[in-house]
Amino acid sequence: MVQMSEDLDYAPCGFLEIDASGTITAINATFLDLLSYSEKNEIIGQHIEKLFTIASRIFYQTHFFPLVQLHGNAQEIFFTLKAKSGERLEVICNAVSKTRADTKIIQCIFIPITERGKYERELLSxxxxxxxxxxxxxxxxxxxxxxxxxxxxxxxxxxxxxxxxxxxxxxxxxxxxxxxxxxxxxxxxxxxxxxxxxxxxxxxxxxxxxxxxxECKNLRQLIIFLDRFISLNNVAEEMSLFSLSEAILSAFHQAAGQAGEVHVAFNAEELPIIEGYKSQIALLFMNIIDNSIKFRSEDRLLSIHITGDVVQHNTYRVLKNKYRYAEFLKITVSDNGKGFLIKNEEEIFRLQKLINDHGQALGFGLALSKKIVDNHFGNISVASTIGGGTIVTIFLPLSQQEPQ
Amino acid sequence: MDASILSRNNVKVSGEGTRPIMFAHGFGCDQNMWRFVAPAFEKDYQVILFDFVGSGKSDLAAYDAGKYSSLRGYADDVLEICEALKLKNVIFVGHSVSSMIGVISANLQPQLFDRLIFVGPSPRYINDPDYTGGFEQADIEELLETMDRNYIGWSNFLAPAIMSNPDRPELAAELVESFCSTDPVIARKFAEVTFLSDNRQDIKKLKIPSLIMQCSEDMIAPLVVGEYLYKNTPGSAMKVLKATGHCPHVSHPEETIDVMKAYLSK
Structure with a gap:
């Protein structure tokens, strides 16, 4: 047993002595008081672990004990003690291993760091x-x-x-x-x-x-068309906001005027204002309506029906797995014409003359249409059945502004 | 022989025998833990000691947060050491978490191992509704906080800077001597891997004979955990030591040596 002088008993720090297995052999009055015990006998003979929280017990077993055993001492070890009252007490411990009368003992002092502990926690966070x-x-x-x-x-x-x-x-x-x-x-x-x-x-x-x-005449027409097609690359026109309903209506009148004596039941839903190249959009619908008129069925009144819905559509057109949804107008133009066979969806938009089953050329209208839709960062697709008419579906962004 | 692996894990080989016995330290220390036990085997065995990456004098630069986020990463290192030294019929002695690292290694390459000896093992530290490991999640979180508080002087930013300051070698030396020279950032991660791992499925697959050395009154690996292991590990034997605490090889080296030798002589 350590000789516990009054000075040590009431020293300004807690003092504890344990044997090699961790059993408490001595405690001073200061430490007893810190832990809110009243009798030394309550502590002596207990394992030191009993004074720690579970986490501090693990730290004692995995760090403190091997350290003291192997190095002979340990400094500034942080522990959380559990007082008799259940209160938690943060302390710093210094320890030294000694041999007294052939018996290994470990002596420890404990200093509470309640205030410093708050500061340390702040530092850590x-x-x-x-x-x-x-x-x-x-x-x-x-x-x-x-x-x-x-x-x-x-x-x-x-x-x-x-x-x-x-x-x-x-x-x-x-x-x-x-x-x-x-x-x-x-x-x-x-x-x-x-x-x-x-x-x-x-x-x-x-x-x-x-x-x-x-053939010369055909060639010259082809050249005029190619010239127009290519010129769509170099857009001189500024984008503007305009009423799509008005643009489509004037495109219809122009196409019908060119065709001469044709009766058409034309109806279009009210469409919103969109942003784009107004003359190109007019040309786009003129082409589509022109095709409807050209390939109308002889045995019934041609009807052209146009609908529009605002939908969420992915703005990314090329990159995979990239998504940014924006408001697009989904426009369908459906007619009850002869229809034609689509062997390859992509092919019909290519720059080539397509001949339908009746020997009529579809012309370059679709290639031009695709070009215009591309210029507006939209999509166009065509569905058609022979004898059942054609539906052209177009997605156009409502706004051409760069997303913020 | 792959020298880079031997320096990475600070591998030390000694002893006059040919039968290899490999000692693996647990969480919180390094190969020094075995200093009272390992010499007793040098006469009859080839003794292999090493530090896990992040502990002792291992190569800290070899630490990879991804690899060592699982005990599997540590097991791979054990196997690489065996391969580098061309070891066969290894007797693997693991303390604490190293017992499970030994189980994972032996399950991966059973042909390398002869026997496994577990000192204070636990397959799972945290309680489940139908399993008693001894700890709640909150205890482990407080342990991590306790570790942070103990390493407070080791600023994460500062330590590497000091360590790489060639003009002031005494700083590095001082830091290396503290806490069995464990890097605090790695030690914290090692604590997480150790105390949050669950190896209850691994022990069932073990094909190598093993000895569970169970301490009396070990709060980290209590008796109920040792019994669970014994029941669920095929080919296991169990010995309850008089030694108390979690480190019988440090506190009661004689008993530890005697029990190990008795098992190995069978």
Whole structure:
């Protein structure tokens, strides 16, 4: 047993002595009081663990005990004690291992750190916040790096696109100016032959010359169309807000006017104001209505019905697994015309003449339509059944503003 | 021999025998824990001591939060040490959480092991409705807080800076001597992995004979947990020691050595 002087008994810190197995062999009055016990006998003979919270017991077993045994001492170990009253008491403990009369003992002093403990907790929570902020910062830097990388890729793509666009413009100029002229000359020469030597040629040759003339006319039309198609790439017009109902109605009148004597039952739902290139949108609906008129069924009155619904639609058109929903107008134009066979949905929007089963050309209208819808970052699709009519479905964003 | 693994885990090989006995330390310390026990085996065995990554004089740079977020990561290191030293018929002695690291290793590569000896083992520390582990989740959370409070002088930002300051080696030396030289950030993670792991399914699959060394009055691995292990681990034997507490190899080395030798002589 330790010789407990009055000085030690009432020292300004708690004092405890345990044997090698952790059993308490001595305690001073100060510590007894801190733990709100009244008799030393309540403590002596108990295991030191009994004074700790469960968490501090684990720490005692896994850290404190091996440390004191292996190093002979331990400094500034934080423990939480449990007083007799159940109250928790935060303390700092210093301990030393000694041998007295061939018996190993451990002596410990305990100092309560109630006030300092609050400060330490604040420090810890500040450190945790700092660590979280650091982690967040690392994440942000990562995101920034990715963004920079993506910007670089985007920049290259844009530069490639600009080059392609310039090439196409050059190509289209060359076609419209350099090819138109020889075609015109061929037509003029063919005409001259017909006029000047018609009498001396067999009828079959005359027919050939007329064929040359027709083909030249077709070619010139094709060139005019290609020119118009390409010119849609270089939009001079500013985007504006306009009434889609009005735009469609005037497109209908224009298409019907071109067709001449045709009766059409036309009805369109009230459509909202949208943002876009007004002249292109008018051209888009003129094309679609023109197709409906061209391929109407002879045995019934042509009816064209237009509906519009505002729907949520993904703004991302190319990137996979990217979503940003915005308000789009879903427009359907349905007719009761002859309809046509769609073998390949993508093919019908290509720049080529499609011939329907009745030998009529669908023309380039659909390719032009797709181009216009693409210019507005929308989608277009066509469904048709022979004898059952055609439905064109178009998604157009209500607003062309960049999302904030 | 892969030297990088041996330096990573600060592997120390000694002894005059050929039969390998490998001592694995538990949570909270390093291979020093075995200093009263390991020498008793040097005459007849090849003794292998090592530090888990993050403990003792292991290579802290080898710590990978992902790998060591599971005891599986620690088990892989045990297997790599066996492979680097070309060990066969290993007697694996694990203290505390290392017992379960031994079980996972032996389940992965049973051909490497001869016997397993568990000192103060527990397959699960936290109570379940139908299982008594001895702790509630809140106790473990308070333990983590206690660890934070004890390592308060070790700022997470400061420690690496000090450790890598070649002009002031005494700082590093001082830090290394404290707490069996455990890195506080890693120690905290090791505590989480240890006390939140659940190895009750792993012990059922064990194919290697094992000895459970159960201390009297061990609050970390109480008797009821030892009994659960004994009942659920195929091929296990159990010995209740007179030693109290959680570290009989430190507090009662003679009894620990005697029990181990008696088991190994069978």
């Amino acid at each position: 500040a450190r945790r916040r700092a660590e979280e902020a650091l982690e967040k910062n690392i994440e942000l830097n990562q995101a920034k790096k990715e963004l920079e990388l993506n910007s670089l890729v985007l920049d290259r793509k844009i530069s490639q696109l600009k080059q392609v666009n310039a090439d196409i413009t050059q190509f289209s100029k060359s076609i419209s100016h350099d090819i138109q002229e020889p075609i015109r000359k061929i037509a003029v020469l063919a005409d001259r032959i017909v006029v000047e030597v018609a009498g001396s040629l067999p009828a079959a040759r005359i027919e050939d010359l007329e064929k040359i003339n027709r």
